[in-house]
Amino acid sequence: MKSFLGNVFNKFIYTIKTKPLQRGMAMYSITYPSACFIQQYLNSQQEHIDYKRVAKFALFGPLVIAPGVRLWYKFVDKMFTSHSFHHILGKLALEQVIYAPIFYTVFYSGLTLMDGGSLSDATEEVKSKAFNTYCVGLTVWPFLQLFNYSHVSDKNRMPFMAFFGLMWTVYLSYTKYVLKGSSEIKALETKMSQKKVSKEPFERITLIPIMFMRLLKMRRRRLFWKIIEQNIKKKS
Structure with missing residues (x-):
């Protein structure tokens, strides 16, 4: 019996060491449920841990996310074969343009369907939260993946992404189960305009894109008025 268990364990270790997909699935089977648990533990409004939700994350991470990540890495490695800086930038750009939108769509819609929601519920969830x-x-992610593509070997890319994605998945769990959608995001924006930002760390993170978009608008306005001033000077 001991020799049988020993052989099974040795085969498991060998598979984890030599096969990137299985290694990644093993990592995601740990990080995804852990992230869900941490998010619930940190949520001051939640009295009890929902272990069914933790179990869903334990299935969703290794069976849905991990294979998708592996397929993506194989795809970009075929598209950009060298390790030059230009090819790494190409991978980063392609990842944010193609992979990231697909990932967030799968994450929000997949978990909504696993929770018993309809297709229309899943669509609404994606519309209100994914962007x-x-x-x-x-x-x-562009900064983490810059290091991942330039310094991490192929077999360790998925574990790297899973490890550093732990806290990111905590945030994703928060947006999925605590933040109710665009209405709450607008409420946070109102808080920010009134300088009444909550002490909740996840709310502060959610404000990042709002602040970023405001900065872009400010820069556009300044550029707009600068162009007008230049045109007036030319006419005069």
Whole structure:
């Protein structure tokens, strides 16, 4: 019996060491439920841990997210074969344009369906939350993935992404189950305009894209008035 268990364990370790997909699935089977648990534990408004939700994350991470991540890495490695800086930038750009929107769509719609929601519920969830989460992700993932693509070996990319994605998945869990959608995001924006930002760390993170978009608007206005001033000077 001991020799049988020993052989099974050794085969498991060998598979984890030599096969990137299985290694990634093993990591995601730990990080996803852990992130869900941490988010619920940190939520001051929640009295009890929903272990069914934790179990859903334990299935969703390794069975849905991990294979998608592996397929993506294989795809970008075929598109950009060298390790030059230009090819790495190409991978980063492609990831934010193609992979990230697909990922957030799958995350919000998939978990909504697992919770028993309808297709219309899943669609509404994606519409109300995916874009704002995508904007927050732009402040995090390009920098992490720059290191991942340039310094991490192929077999360790998924574990790297899973490890550093732990706290990101905590935030995703918050946006999925605590933040109710665009109405609450607008409420947070109102708080910010009144300088009444909550002490909740997740709310502060959610404000990042709002602040970013405001800065862009300010820059556009300044550029607009600058162009007008230049035209007036030319006419005079």
